[in-house]
Amino acid sequence: MDVFLQVLANGIMLGGLFAIVSVGLTLIFGIVKVVNFAHGEFLMIGMYLTYLAVTGLGMHPFAALILVVPVLFLMGALTQRLLIQPLLAAGDHHIQIFATVGLSTALINLALLVFGADIANTPPHGLRMPVEIGPVRVLVGQVVILGVAAALVGALQLFLARTRTGRAIRAVAQNRAAAELMGIDVDRLYALTFGIGAACVGTAAVLIAPLYPTSPNSGTYFVLIAFVVVVLGGLGSIRGAFAGAILIGLIDSFTGFYVSSDMREVAVFGVFLAILILRPSGLFGRQLRQSHVSP
Amino acid sequence: MLTLERVHAGYGATTILHEVSLAVGTGEVVTIIGANGAGKTTTLRTIAGLVRPTAGSITFEGQDVTGLTGHQMVDRGVTLIPEGRQLFPEMTVRENLLMGAYRRAARERQGETLDEVLALFPRVRERLDQNAGSLSGGEQQMVAIARGMMARPKLLMFDEPSLGLAPIVVAQVFEVVDRIVKTGATVLIVEQNVFHTLKVADRGYVLENGEIVLTDAAAALLDNDHVRRAYLGI
Numbered sequence A: 001m002d003v004f005l006q007v008l009a010n011g012i013m014l015g016g017l018f019a020i021v022s023v024g025l026t027l028i029f030g031i032v033k034v035v036n037f038a039h040g041e042f043l044m045i046g047m048y049l050t051y052l053a054v055t056g057l058g059m060h061p062f063a064a065l066i067l068v069v070p071v072l073f074l075m076g077a078l079t080q081r082l083l084i085q086p087l088l089a090a091g092d093h094h095i096q097i098f099a100t101v102g103l104s105t106a107l108i109n110l111a112l113l114v115f116g117a118d119i120a121n122t123p124p125h126g127l128r129m130p131v132e133i134g135p136v137r138v139l140v141g142q143v144v145i146l147g148v149a150a151a152l153v154g155a156l157q158l159f160l161a162r163t164r165t166g167r168a169i170r171a172v173a174q175n176r177a178a179a180e181l182m183g184i185d186v187d188r189l190y191a192l193t194f195g196i197g198a199a200c201v202g203t204a205a206v207l208i209a210p211l212y213p214t215s216p217n218s219g220t221y222f223v224l225i226a227f228v229v230v231v232l233g234g235l236g237s238i239r240g241a242f243a244g245a246i247l248i249g250l251i252d253s254f255t256g257f258y259v260s261s262d263m264r265e266v267a268v269f270g271v272f273l274a275i276l277i278l279r280p281s282g283l284f285g286r287q288l289r290q291s292h293v294s295p
Numbered sequence B: 001m002l003t004l005e006r007v008h009a010g011y012g013a014t015t016i017l018h019e020v021s022l023a024v025g026t027g028e029v030v031t032i033i034g035a036n037g038a039g040k041t042t043t044l045r046t047i048a049g050l051v052r053p054t055a056g057s058i059t060f061e062g063q064d065v066t067g068l069t070g071h072q073m074v075d076r077g078v079t080l081i082p083e084g085r086q087l088f089p090e091m092t093v094r095e096n097l098l099m100g101a102y103r104r105a106a107r108e109r110q111g112e113t114l115d116e117v118l119a120l121f122p123r124v125r126e127r128l129d130q131n132a133g134s135l136s137g138g139e140q141q142m143v144a145i146a147r148g149m150m151a152r153p154k155l156l157m158f159d160e161p162s163l164g165l166a167p168i169v170v171a172q173v174f175e176v177v178d179r180i181v182k183t184g185a186t187v188l189i190v191e192q193n194v195f196h197t198l199k200v201a202d203r204g205y206v207l208e209n210g211e212i213v214l215t216d217a218a219a220a221l222l223d224n225d226h227v228r229r230a231y232l233g234i
C-alpha cells in the first residue's frame, strides 16, 4: 500500500512539473493560435539564466524569479512582435511553424555556443531535500512546483475571467475581427499574451533548474510532454492542461514502476494517440473548437 | 462629418474600391446600395480602419484619418456593427456589451451608457448573463447593435443588420434602427432591404463594381428608374 501511495505521489509531482511547463504553451496556443515550437528552448534559457543567477550572483534560486521572469516575458513578446506578427501579416499561417522551429534550433545552437555541451548543475539550496508527507517522501522542490503550478493556473483563470485586459484577450481569441472593431489593439494583446506565456515557462525554469541538470537540450524532453499535455487537455484550455499534466504524470509513474521504466514513454504516447483518435477535442475540451480559450 | 475622397482600397493586390467619394453630414442618415460583391462591406471596413486605402483620403470631423487603424478610428468615434453579428460567443451578453465600451472614453461612462442602451433593448436586459452564442439570431443582432452603441460613437455604421433573420425579427431590427435614427444619430447603413432603408435615409449612394455610379436624396432614388429596376425589383 505504501508503495502504491509513493508511486501515486511521484506521479502527481511529475504531473505538477508537466503542468507548470505546459501552462504557457496552452495560453499562447489558445489565444495567438501559434504552436510555439521554441517553448522548450525558452525553458532551457530560463534554466541557464537561473543557473547564472545562482552561481554567478549567489542568489537563492527563487530570487532568480525577479530576473528570469521579466527576461522571458520580453523574449516572448519580442518573438511575437518581430517574428510571428510579420509572418501573420503576410497572410501565411503555416510558415509560423517553420519560424518557431527555426527559432528553437537557433536557440539550441546559441546555447551550445555560449555554454558548451556540458551539463550545468544549479545548486539546489535545499530544494532536493526530501520531506515526508504521511507515508510518502517527495522533494521540497517538487512540492513547490506543484503548488506554484496550481497557483499559476488559478491566477491565469482569474486574470482572464475578471480583468478588463483578460476579457479583451478572450475576446481576441473568440473573434479577432470583432475584437478589432471594439477598438482592441490586437497586435499588442498578442505580444502581451506571448509574453505572459513565456513568463510562465520562465517561472517553470526557475523551479526546475535546481532539480534537473541544465543542458542545451533540456527543453526538448519537457516540451514534447508539454505538447501531449496541451492536446490532451483540449487545445487552449488552461484547466484542461493542468488535469492532462497530472494524468500524464500518473501514467508515467505507474507504468515506470509496475510495468517497466522503458515502457513509460510508450504508455504516455500510446494514451496520447488513443485520445487523439477517440476524442480529438481532448479529454477536457468541450467540442472541437479551435477559436477560443476557456479560462 | 465624414468625407471620402477618391478612395481606392482592396485586399492584397486586388483593388476593390475605385475612386470612391462620399460624405456623411452630422445627424444625417446615409445608405449605400449595391449588388452582392459591389464593395459595400469593403467601403465600411475601409472607413472603420480595417482596410487601408491605397489611394485617396478620408477625413473625419475635419481631420485627416487616412490610414488610421481600427482602434484609432474607434477612439475618433467611428463604430461599425459588422455583417453577420460577430459576437464573442463564449462570453455573456454583459461581457459582450462591456467589450463595446473597451476604449477609455467609452469606459469612463460605461455604467451610464449600459442603462441607456438597455432601455432601448429590454430583451437584451433579460439575457445579460447568458452566453451570447446561445441566443437566437435576432437576439444576437440586437446584442450586436447594443454593443456598437456602447462605444458612444459619433458615426454608427450598420452592415446588413437584417441579414439572415426571419421576417418578424427583421421588422424588430428595423424598428430599433428607426429608433436610433430618431435620436439624431449620424448613421451610414448598408442593408439589403433597400426599400425600407431608403425610406429611413436622407441620402443614398449606388455602388457598382467598386465605383459610385449614382447619388441622390433617398426619396429621389426611390423614384429613380435604374434603382427601381436593379434594386427594388419594380
Ligand SMILES: Nc1ncnc2c1ncn2[C@@H]1O[C@H](COP(=O)(O)OP(=O)(O)OP(=O)(O)O)[C@@H](O)[C@H]1O
Pocket (backbone or CB within 6 Å): B011, B016, B034, B035, B036, B037, B038, B039, B040, B041, B042, B043
Ligand atoms: N477578405 C477579403 N479578401 C479578398 N477579397 C475579398 C475579401 N472580402 C471581400 N473580398 C472581395 O471584395 C469584393 C467586394 O466584397 P464586399 O464584401 O465588399 O461586397 P459587398 O458589397 O459587401 O457584398 P455583399 O452584398 O455580398 O455583402 C468581392 O469581390 C469579394 O470577393
Ligand SMILES: [Mg+2]
Pocket (backbone or CB within 6 Å): B040, B041, B042, B083, B159, B160
Ligand atoms: Mg457585405
